[in-house]
Amino acid sequence: MILNWLESLHADVKITEKCSRQRNYRSTCIVCAQACKLEAISFNERTVVIDSQRCNSCGDCIIACPLSTMKGLPGTRKFDHTSLIFSEAYTPTEKELLIYKKRGMNTIQITDIPLNEQWGFALNETNRILKLLGEKPIEVVRNSKEEKLSRRALFSSLQKEGKQLARSLAPVSWQMEEDEWNLTRYYQELQFYSVEMDKNKCTLCQACFSFCQQKVFRLEDSVLQIQHEKCVNCTACTDICPEEAIRIRPEIKEKSVTVESFFTKKCQDCGHVYASFKKGKEKCHICVNRDPEWLSPY
Incomplete structure (x- = not known):
């Protein structure tokens, strides 16, 4: 039992059974590999292979996965209250910043070093989306000097750091929440993609229904419903469709349902x-x- 406990403390990235590569031999998803700047991810038939010698546990692949199928902790991300601390070690994506925003992050904290071009672009794109959604933008704040803590604030800080330490020492499975990096979990009233089906090509073989883990497609009373707000562009439906009858198009708007008889x-x-x-x-x-x-x- 102790050995199992020690193994569980290891924060290496792990692939769960939800990965579309493991569920569908026709899967073309390479999002995790595209996100990895160290080229630590490769594909072997129906499995995803992570090179532990190259991987530095930065967490880019974990966050990028559209289905949130990877377990691990993004080690390069640091926070101070409601601020994400700027670091040149990585560049956040719009998806990541949108999720942080829903979790309560309102600002990006810098010191004497300004945001680099990549961070600036990601922040501008995120704020553009937030404006479309009618939400307040993420701001950049400067913290150039250390703050002196009162005794009460010091004990409060130590208590918080103690909780964070306990969390970091817990097994990875305890630290992760289901669908933690699934964008649809945080914006349930919106859709980020539109799923288009060509009825002239579609044979209603229902293969896409079986492989769609988001349950975008629903058959009921001689009616097909396409629930666009559930789509995360995992490409499972387009990969499995033998007729190439499905197309996914990026589109941010209020959620909608397409009904086809x-x-x-x-x-x-x-x-x-x-x-x-x-x-x-x-x-x-x-x-x-x-x-x-x-x-x-x-």
Whole structure:
């Protein structure tokens, strides 16, 4: 039990079973690798491989993952009350800053060194989005000298640091919250993407429904609902779709639902009930694509 405890204290990045690479052999998601500046992430068939010799636990890949499927702690991020402390060791993304904003972060703290160009661009883009959402912007504040603490403030600071130390010594699984870096968790009344479905191509095979962990697609009473606010652009649906009938487009606005009617029929070849957008279609998508020379399994 002690050995298990000691192993759990290690804060290396770990991939969970929610990773689309492990769930779908056709997955093309490379977001974590793109975010890693040290080239510590590679792909081996259906698995994500992290080179522990190169990884410095910066946390960029953890934050970037659209489905929040990676466990670990972003070691380069430091905070002072409601301020994110500027560091040239990394550059935050707009997604990261938007999540911090919802968690209570209002300012970015600098000393005598101003924000570099990359930080400035990320902050400007984030504030542009916040303006669209009708929220206050994130400001830059300067802290060039150490503050003298009163006795009461000193004990309060020590208490806070003690809690942070206890949290850092806890197992990584205790420190992480489910969907901690999933943007839709924090902005449930908005959508950041629009999911477009080409009904002329779609056969309603429902493969995308099965692989979408966000449950964007919903079938109910001969109606297909596309709940755009749940989409995080993980590309699971576009990767699995054999007809290339789905397109994801970035779009920030109030959440919306697309409703598409479909027909329920009985296949004239296999006799199974199937769904289709086309009224005149007589065969299910399996029988339509089956070679007529093959021996029928039905």
